[in-house]
Amino acid sequence: MKYLANVATLQYAPDKCTGCGRCVEVCPQGVFVLRQKLAAVTDKDLCMECGACAMNCEFGAISVNSGVGCAAALINSMVTGRPPSCGCDSTAAGCCG
Amino acid sequence: MPTMQTLKFVKREVPPFAAGALHTQAGPVYRATSNWSGADYWGMIKSRVSAFRMSYAVPAGLYAVGDPDKDSDVFVSANYKLSFDVLRRSLKGMNAWVLALDTKSINVWCAAGKGTFGTDELVAKIAEAKLDTVVSHRRLILPQLGAVGVNASGVRKKTGFSVSFGPVHARDIPAYVRAGYKKTKEISTIRFSLLDRMVLTPMEINPAMKKFPWIAAGILLIFGLQPSGILFKEAWFNSLPFLVMALLAVFAGAFVTPVLLPFVPFRSFAIKGWIVGMLPVFLSTHVFNTIDRHDTILLIVAYLLFPALSSYLALQFTGATTFTGMSGVKKELKIGLPIYIGTAGISLVLMIVFKLKEWGVV
Ligand code: SF4
Ligand code: SF4
DSSP states (O other), X not given: OOOSTTOOOOEEOGGGOOOOOHHHHHOTTOOEEEEXXXXXXXXXXXXXXXXXXXXXXXTSOEEOOOOOOOHHHHHHHHHHOSOOOOGXXXXXXXXXX | OOOGGGGXXXXXXXXXXXXXXXXXXXXXXXXXOSSOOHHHHXXXXXXXXXXXXXXXXXXXXXXXXXXXXXXXXXXXXXXXXXXXXXXXXXXXXXXXXXXXXXXXXXXXXXXXXXXXXXXXXXHHHHHHTTHHHHOSSOEEEEOGGGGGTOOHHHHHHHHSOEEEEOOSSGGGHHHHHHTTSOOOHHHHSOOOOHHHHHHHTHHHHXXXXXXXXXXXXXHHHHHHEETTEEOHHHHHHHHHHHHHHHHHHHHIIIIIHHHTGGGSSSSOHHHHHHHHHHHHHHIIIIISOOSOTTOHHHXXXXXXXXXXXXXXXXXXXXXXOSSOOHHXXXXXXXXXXXXXXXXXXXXXXXXXXXXXXXXXXX
């Protein structure tokens, strides 16, 4: 299943990549693959902006604007002005199963 | 095997899933059985449908599964009991160590997003458990989704332990180990099956149903309001079709849309929910004729309000899915929220006109 097209903020700079493969290991959406010893993005629309790849690329080749993709949290943050946080620790939202 | 009596010096309360303990250089470590008790199953159900999961925790720290030694693998987990239970069950027949981080009883995925399943917590727990004396190797296996919060190179620099991110689901660990700690694409991507979606819906329906009495009260009030006061008998009779449609709209947005997600057209959750929410309105007005079809105002209100309600609820499900990113949800909200608010406003105005007509004012 894919979500909206052309909204993901994932950015990848191949010139910094060393081909270590960490991004392939951590991405839960199969966005990255290794091709000719370099990482390559298969389909950006698959990216759910979890941030695992950017968190674990030692060489700063990846950046992504990660955050909770959860309507309740985002509405909450619009109302309160606080950064969005998932409702895992309140009974408010059904976030994060 | 040491008996429970010999473990009086352990300060922690004995967890119910413990089956004895092991003596290590770092002190005694409880052995967690891989078998689930009735209470474990009951806990799983409760944590799926209610706020019970907020406090469903195991004490953080090191556990043993089977008879691990200095060369055995170390699996890292959250201290959310359901995550921990699934892990110990998945390790059945293996000899391994389990290090449960203190994630405040939140699952790995969510805790990693919040940072409680994070580099610092992992570094701290490795030190507390004196893991470097318990095992002689320097390898850790983390759930893949923990990568959102844990920086593997940071952990190696601070502790000397190198981190491998295992499969997404603990149930795939045996296959991962058998394959020589290699992941297929299959076990390293999140699947979001019908069943996965199904078990998440109670957490969507529950909060929506808590608000339902207010919706119902509003509908009853509007229909029952007369110049002479509130007539309850009339209120009940006239509002019944709307009450049923509201209930169906909640069901459409919070249950049907999530479950049928891939089969409803369009990628936008708001549009998916709107489409599914359209069905009950269409059925009840055009097939079952619950509203007098010449009552144009009521008809318009029904078509405006209930699909929008279903759409709004469907949008809430983005919080539980595994493939919706923040930018996409933001985009949906930017377009959706003004429409929802506008729809509610127009419906209110139309209902006022409806009432004024009913009272013969206009
Ligand atoms: S983690 Fe970074 S350096 Fe390693 S393969 Fe991926 S992009 Fe390249
Ligand atoms: S942000 Fe998450 S889903 Fe997107 S590419 Fe990185 S690891 Fe994959």
